[in-house]
Every structure is written in C-alpha cells, then in structure tokens.
Amino acid sequence: MRERTTRFFASAWGIVLAGSVIGLLAPLLQYWGNPPNMGICVACFERDIAGALGLHRAAVVQYLRPEIIGFVLGSTIAALVYREFRARGGSAPLIRYVLGVFAMIGALAFLGCPWRALLRLAGGDLNALLGLAGLIVGIVIGTQFLKSGYTLGRASKVPAVVGWIMPAVMLGLLALRLAEVKTSETGALFFSQSGPGSLYAPALISLAAALVIGFLAQRTRFCTMGAFRDVVLMGDTHLLKGLGALVVVAFVTNLILGQTQFGFAGQPVAHSSHLWNLLGMTLSGLAFALAGGCPGRQLFLSGEGDSDAGVFVLGMITGAAFAHNFGLAGNPDSVVEGIARVGGLTPYGMSAVILGIVVCVVLGLTLRAKEA
Amino acid sequence: MSVYVDARGLSCPQPVILARKAIDAGQFPIEVRVETVTSRENVRRMAEKQGCTVTVETEGDEFVLTLTKE
Numbered sequence: 099m100r101e102r103t104t105r106f107f108a109s110a111w112g113i114v115l116a117g118s119v120i121g122l123l124a125p126l127l128q129y130w131g132n133p134p135n136m137g138i139c140v141a142c143f144e145r146d147i148a149g150a151l152g153l154h155r156a157a158v159v160q161y162l163r164p165e166i167i168g169f170v171l172g173s174t175i176a177a178l179v180y181r182e183f184r185a186r187g188g189s190a191p192l193i194r195y196v197l198g199v200f201a202m203i204g205a206l207a208f209l210g211c212p213w214r215a216l217l218r219l220a221g222g223d224l225n226a227l228l229g230l231a232g233l234i235v236g237i238v239i240g241t242q243f244l245k246s247g248y249t250l251g252r253a254s255k256v257p258a259v260v261g262w263i264m265p266a267v268m269l270g271l272l273a274l275r276l277a278e279v280k281t282s283e284t285g286a287l288f289f290s291q292s293g294p295g296s297l298y299a300p301a302l303i304s305l306a307a308a309l310v311i312g313f314l315a316q317r318t319r320f321c322t323m324g325a326f327r328d329v330v331l332m333g334d335t336h337l338l339k340g341l342g343a344l345v346v347v348a349f350v351t352n353l354i355l356g357q358t359q360f361g362f363a364g365q366p367v368a369h370s371s372h373l374w375n376l377l378g379m380t381l382s383g384l385a386f387a388l389a390g391g392c393p394g395r396q397l398f399l400s401g402e403g404d405s406d407a408g409v410f411v412l413g414m415i416t417g418a419a420f421a422h423n424f425g426l427a428g429n430p431d432s433v434v435e436g437i438a439r440v441g442g443l444t445p446y447g448m449s450a451v452i453l454g455i456v457v458c459v460v461l462g463l464t465l466r467a468k469e470a
Numbered sequence: 471m472s473v474y475v476d477a478r479g480l481s482c483p484q485p486v487i488l489a490r491k492a493i494d495a496g497q498f499p500i501e502v503r504v505e506t507v508t509s510r511e512n513v514r515r516m517a518e519k520q521g522c523t524v525t526v527e528t529e530g531d532e533f534v535l536t537l538t539k540e
Contacts, residue, residue, distance in 0.1 A: 108511045182507050184531065189481065244487065252479030255531070319508050324482065331483060332490065332516060390481040406481075 100180060107317035110339055116311075116318040117340035121347030123307045124217050127165075129355050130299035134366035135221040138165055138311075139214035140393035141205035141382075142367075144411070145418035145427075146295050147271070152286040153415065154422035158293025162275040164305040166397065167268045172312020173401030174265045180317070185261025187405035189253035193461060194389055194406050198413020199420065200454035201385035201393065206418065206427035207378030207443055207451050208232070209368055211393045212322035212386075215379065216341060218368060220348035222360035225368050228375035235376075236383020237326045243388065243462035244331065250390075250465060253406055261403030264411070268401075275301060294367050316402055321395035323386040363438060369428050371442025374451065378428070378443075381454045388462055426450045475502045477509060478532065485509040486516050493520050493537065500537040510535065 106112050124137030136142055142159070149160030177183040205211050208229045210218060215233065218226035279287055290296040298304065314320070318340065325337035352358045362370045369375070386392050389410050391399060396414075399407035421427040429441035443451070475492050477485030485504050492500045500522075504510050510533045514524050522537040 104507075108515075180507075184506065186479070186505075189479065244483065249484060250481065253481065254479055319511075327483065332486070334516065334519070336515065390483075 104180065104317070107314075110336065112318045113320065113337060113340035114343040116314040116320045117343030118347045119314055120213070120311055120320070121220070121344040122351055123311060124213075125220070125348055125351040125355055125357055127299045127304060127307060128357060130303055131297060132299050132304075133294040133297040134357070135218045135223055136210070136214060136294065136367060137217060139210050139217070140166070140169075140397065141202055141211035141414065141418075142209070142214060142294070144202070144393070144415050145206060145421070148415045148418040149295060149422070150287045150289065152288055153419035155288075156422040156427075157288075157295075158290050159295045159422070160288040160290045161295040161298055162271060162287060162289075163298070164272070164275060164301050165308040167272045167275070168305045168308020169312040169315070169394065169397040170264055170268045170401040171272075172309040173316035173398040174312075175309070176313040176316035177402035182316075183261065183403045185256050185258045185403040185405070186253045187256045187260055189406045190250040190465070191406055191409040193250060193465065194410045195413040195416075196457065197385045197389040197461070198396075198410040199417035200457060201382050201389070201410075202414040202417025203421050203426055203450050203454055204378045204381030204385065205393070206421040207447055208375050208382070209428045209430065211382070213392075213394055216322070216345050217348055218365070220345050221352050222358045223365040223368055224360065224362050225365060225370050225372070225375050228372050229379040232376040232379030233322075233383040234326050236380040236385070237323055237387045238330055239380075239459075240384050240387020240462065241327055241330045244327075247466050248388070248462050249467050250388075250406075251467065253404070256405065258403075260405045263405060264400040264408040272305070312398060312401060315394065315398045319395070320398075321392050323383065323392040324395065326383075327387055363440075364431050364433070367430050369431050369441030371428070371440060374428065374443045374448065377451050377455070381451050381458065384455065384458045384462070388458060421450075424450070472499045472501045472536070473497050475500060477513070478503055478505045480509075482508060482512060486512050489513045489537070490516060490520070493517065493522065498522075498537065498539050502535040502537065504533050504535070505531060507533075509533075
C-alpha cells in the first residue's frame, strides 16, 4: 500500500494533484479571509510571522500565519507515515542562512515568493510576468553554477533531535497563536489592525489547509524552483506540470469566486515598477537555486528532518526583519488624493537587491567541492 | 567492474548531475548510492529517461541504484 501510493505521488498525476490542490486551496483561503492574490505566500507569511514576533515593526504586516506551521507539520506527518524522516545537516548552514536572507529581500522587493507570483498571475496581476521572468533568469544563472561544479557539500546524519527542532519550533508557534499570547500592552505578539496582516482566514481552516498541502508537497517534492531548474538542466518537465496545474486551477477558482482583475496598475499588494519586479525575483531565483529549493520546498524539507533547510527558513525570517526595518521591501502602488502612484523600491531597497545578486554570484563562483 | 557514484548527503540536483555525467561517460553498469527517497526517485527518473534499466536495493538507510544499458 505504502509503496503503491509512493509510486503514484512520484508520478505525473501525483505532482499535478499537488499543484491542483494548492491552486484550489489558495484562492479559497483568500475567499475565507486571506489578503488578495495572497491566499498563500510563503515569503509574505514568514514576513508576517517575523512581524508577529516583533522582529520588525511594520504595523501592517504582522500576523502569526498558521499556514507556515501547517506546511512544516504536514510534511513531518507525511515523512513519519512513509518512514522518510531523516535527521540530517551540516551542509554549509551559514551559507544557507545568508542565501535565505537575500532570497527574502529579493522576494519582498517583488512582494511575493514564486507561489504568490503564480497566484498573482492566476488573479490577473500581469506584474507577476516580470517576477516570473526574473525568477527564471535567476534559476538559469544558478543552474550554470551547478553545471560548473557549485556545491554546498554533503550533509551527514545527525542525532534525531536536530531534525526535530523545526517541527518543535512550529508547535511552539502554534501554541502562541492559539493562546493569542500578549505579553504586555506594547509587547508581542503583534497582530496588524489594518493592511494585509489584518486579513486572515480562520486559524483552524488555515492550519488544516496547510497540513494537507504540506503532506502532499512532501510526498510529491513540489518545488517551484526545481520545476524551472530541471527543465533548464535536463529538459525534465515533471515538476513543471505541478506549476501548470496550480495556475490553471487557481485561475478557474478565482473566476468562479470573482477574484480576477486583469492589468498592471493598481493590483492588490503589488507594484508596477517593472525593473525591480524583475531584478527582485532574479535575486530570489538565484538564491533558491543555490540553496536547492524554493521557500515552500525548504519548509517541507525542514519538516522531514533537513536541518539545513531549517537554517534557510530562519535566514528568510531574518531577511524579512531586515527588509522592513531598513525599508527594503517594495511599496505597493497606491492612490493618493485621487492620483494613482506607482510604488516600488527605495534607494536602500535597490542597493540591497544589487548587493544580494553580487553576493550570490560570488558564492556561486567560489563554492566548489574540496574532495577529490 | 562497475562505476561507483557516491551521492550520499548531496542535495538535489547534484546526485542527478553526477549520475548523468557517469551515464554520458558510457561505462556500465553504474552504481549510484543515495540517502533520500527524493534522490532515489530523481536519479531513477532521469536514468530511465536516458534509456537505462534501473534496479534499486535498500541497504539500511541508504539506497543503491544499479544502472545498466542494453
């Protein structure tokens, strides 16, 4: 039974199922309360968690998102059921941390992870095309490094407790969320009173949806970065089928729910500063390729015992804090006194994206195997 | 003598790249040792696409894939 379902999940139908379920649940989560074109966004939701914990004080993006918790724990459950939980680590954790920081800075310049880029497209936000183009450019660059021998080195088996750190952290966050802890009037947790952080589906619905997605994604290795990388590297379209299913199902679901609005200008929680949408995601795509997974995939890996993926996740949460404390994140398009104003990056944000690309290229060029 | 590829502990897509290099070198059989089910499935899919026959053996926590051609 277990072996048979494993073969199914590894098949084309398996990955299409995973993509379809994400494509269905994300617009529904938006319908149930999550922000527009942000039914699910791994980068945004990790950023909201950073806000809820007080690591940044951007008042409009603070909420302890159960989706992130559910992704990790859903993966843990799948890994346990299928006896794939393996505690491992020690493959250049500090590099992964740095990659996580810059991956987040790039994603927040664009205002979304690859998942949200696909969901924005499925909601009619054409700025997502620039983001996806950037993502692909970044992945193509990263793939060239991989071809020329880039490696973060081998991970080794570690004591089981190391693999359990990330699931345990998520259980702790879940307890904080469900208890709605408030340490003092001005203390954590912080929950937004307005803006995207104040929009959320009921916690238990978010958690349940995310557990299902976490389970399916662990079984099928759903990865938005891997999808493009495998095509570039060896013409393998397996993972890409999952992305296609996600976009098609999300588009149809959005149409049915009346959540579609085509165009570039004035899209929800988005800006139409084309160059920086492109370059932001170029940075992210490159960082994901060098780290071996998109933000979603890193969560699922961290749930099945990969402590290096856990370090990447913590890097992303740190990156979110930097992005908002230093004003690096993209400002959405807005309407001020009846005049539409194009958002985009501050000079600090632009500098951070360029710095990130430079750092990633240096890492890509210098990290080579030492063993014979 | 079989060609041996030790891909234990390497994260994707490196096991696939190493196995692909060995296939392109053209000397069979190739023995690829990996640690995760993900790597096992990825190497298997790539090798079958390249026209190899793949057999898998489980050794403790590890998998040994044997790739042959013709």
